[in-house]
Amino acid sequence: xxxxxxxxxxxxxxxILMARPALAADDPAVLKDLxxxxxxxxxxxxxxxxATKQGDNDYAVACKDGSRYxxxxxxxxxxxxxxx
Amino acid sequence: xxxxxxxxxxxxxxxxxPGLTEQEKQPAAPRADQAPAVPPPAPPVRVATLDLGSxxxxxxxxxxxxxxTKLSLKNEVDDLLEQFRDFHQSRDQTRLAKLxxxxxxxxxKVLSLLQDGDPGLARDVSSSREALWNILVDxxxxxxx
Numbered sequence: 001x002x003x004x005x006x007x008x009x010x011x012x013x014x015x016i017l018m019a020r021p022a023l024a025a026d027d028p029a030v031l032k033d034l035x036x037x038x039x040x041x042x043x044x045x046x047x048x049x050x051a052t053k054q055g056d057n058d059y060a061v062a063c064k065d066g067s068r069y070x071x072x073x074x075x076x077x078x079x080x081x082x083x084x
Numbered sequence: 085x086x087x088x089x090x091x092x093x094x095x096x097x098x099x100x101x102p103g104l105t106e107q108e109k110q111p112a113a114p115r116a117d118q119a120p121a122v123p124p125p126a127p128p129v130r131v132a133t134l135d136l137g138s139x140x141x142x143x144x145x146x147x148x149x150x151x152x153t154k155l156s157l158k159n160e161v162d163d164l165l166e167q168f169r170d171f172h173q174s175r176d177q178t179r180l181a182k183l184x185x186x187x188x189x190x191x192x193k194v195l196s197l198l199q200d201g202d203p204g205l206a207r208d209v210s211s212s213r214e215a216l217w218n219i220l221v222d223x224x225x226x227x228x229x
Binding site: 029030032033034036037040041057071073077078079 | 149150151152153155156157159160193197
């Protein structure tokens, strides 16, 4: 592969690597953390089964019982569990 | 040679129930070289009490709780401290029972979050329950938090 081809490939792949689409959080620790937060705030959930990262400290979650929440940290630094 | 008679008196006859063990057959009177029959003292139980600062540090450092949960707990602790601040300003003793309820509930939440992942910290938090409560209800100690 020539030097020019390598540079072209790097340029083409850059936006793909830099793009930050909504990511599914499969880490069991994150799911457990979100489950605990929802329970702490007294909301029904059972267990968080999927979580999609929407931004820094911002997740859209789906629970085992079918409930959906947005869990995020607001500007005042409070964790908010918002029913969707 | 005539038989020699013993000059020392014979030991007293002790009538015992049949079937006793050798230990049970011993006379009940304590000997001088024996300690009185007091049960040995129980080994000291280590009861750790945490001050609020070290509790906060250990909660921050523990891996048993996730970041969101820690932040949410911090929000709840801050809310409770705000209620105590109001209580100390008003000096309304009727609010104390409600505060105790809120305090117990928060501690219960903390313990349930810690008990599997960090049982040591859970134990220390549990044993510090009254010490922490005493800090919160004492106006002078609370002022120095």
